Amino acid sequence: MNSINWYKYSSPATFYNLAGRLAPWFYAAAALLSVAGLYIGFVLAPTDFQQGESYRIIFIHVPASWMSMFIYVVMAVWAAIGLAFNTRLSFMMMSALAPTGAMLTFVALWTGALWGKPTWGAWWVWDARLTSELILFFLYIGFMALQAAIDDPRRADRAGALIALVGVVNVPIIYFSVRWWNTLHQGASVSVAKAPSMATIMLTGMLVMAFAVWMYAIAAALSRARSIILERERNSQWVAQMLESKV
């Protein structure tokens, strides 16, 4: 850890090249892990006693929702680092993660609905987890909308960082209040996202898929960050030098 000069990688130029070399590996890892995870989920895992084959949706629903929450936290970490150390690259990573996080949140909601229909008879159930996921989707969209509305990159970075931090502090409060609200207006006592007793093989499948989604998210974020760097730094020396050969 000590021998790596971390500050070298905080320059957009160095990071640009590093990200370019790393991204394909993460895409490859995501693809391989997905194949493995889906094999476990569809071939090795047995049929569920209560839910039949419909439970197999969990192998995409649960990893997507785990990752959607994890990515938001990582965004907030980059936001905090950016505000504390004033490093542009931190803000760029924060912005690069958001669309992927939002997409995964949407996948979680969509697959949640498709799982809810055969299981609980309704396309949407206002259980605590799904409702919190919906609110998380709003938080992502708000973040992206705020950044899109600000032209000045520096202000966009810092405003986005602030709203991300405010959001992450509120997420536990929101989740608690939604759980409260849900248990009071009691309908279903079992949440859609929880499968009654999880056989180990099912859990393994979910974990492998979660890793797959994680690898994909990193790949997508690195790729997006590279584009963000190019867009912002297009008038700088190092970009000119890098592209000299292509002109």
Add this chain to the structure above:
Amino acid sequence: MNWNSWSEFFHMGGYALYVWGSYAAAAVLVAGEVLLLRARRQNALKQALRAVKYGKAEKDTDSQ
């Protein structure tokens, strides 16, 4: 083995719409994101190339 044939696999015990609807949506969104990322990168490169080219052109006119 959970299924005895491919058609059983696609049928998913009657839940085909829900299961495949879920995975199809995820696949479409992921593919869409990857394509959008590629388009964004190509656009960024194009803009950067243009910036470099016009930077060079300005240098040329200056020397006249």
Add this chain to the structure above:
Amino acid sequence: MMQTAFALLRRELMLAMRRRGDVLTVLFFFVIVASLFPLGVGPDTQLLRLMGGGVVWVSALLAAMLSLGRLFASDYADGTLEQLVLTPTPPVVWITVKVLAHWLVSGVPLILVAPVLGIQFGLSTEALGVLIFSLLLGTPVLSLIGAVGAALTLGLRGGGVLVSLLVLPLYIPVLIFGAGAVDGAMSGLGAEAHLSLLGGILILAFLLTPWAVAAALRISIE
């Protein structure tokens, strides 16, 4: 510092009085929105009584959000905000004063009118009392959290809608506990738990949000 605070408070209230129209339009918005719900779902008294707390609360949320435009925008436009930022008074102090003034002008009228709306929905007297108390605890939180949104979106195009997008998700816990308190009073389960949680949120918001607003203003202005 207390003198500065009072002077600022007086100024805010005076300016609001001069622009009474702005204040009244938000109030009428509150009343209209609440009245739309029965028109949408039908006049069934049972249904309306069940919905009443929630409807009044949602309407209050929307009205509070509309009123946020007044908080910083005009001071930002004429340069007063920059002057405030430059004063030796700690930002947390004058921000709290501004938010307090905003609540007095935009939040308190909602609290006063809410019982009338509650009667329209057939809420019991006890529920009406809880409604008022829950709004008393909740509307300051709406002003405080809303201030963060208003500060972040200073001078941006997209205006009110953007603030709504940012702030409404953060309002949700307040909505849940506020409307839940009224429901609790109606159903006999009691409103204490909800009101306590609302009070806790108020204290938390009062202590934390002025710092966030100060940071947001620095980001938006410099």
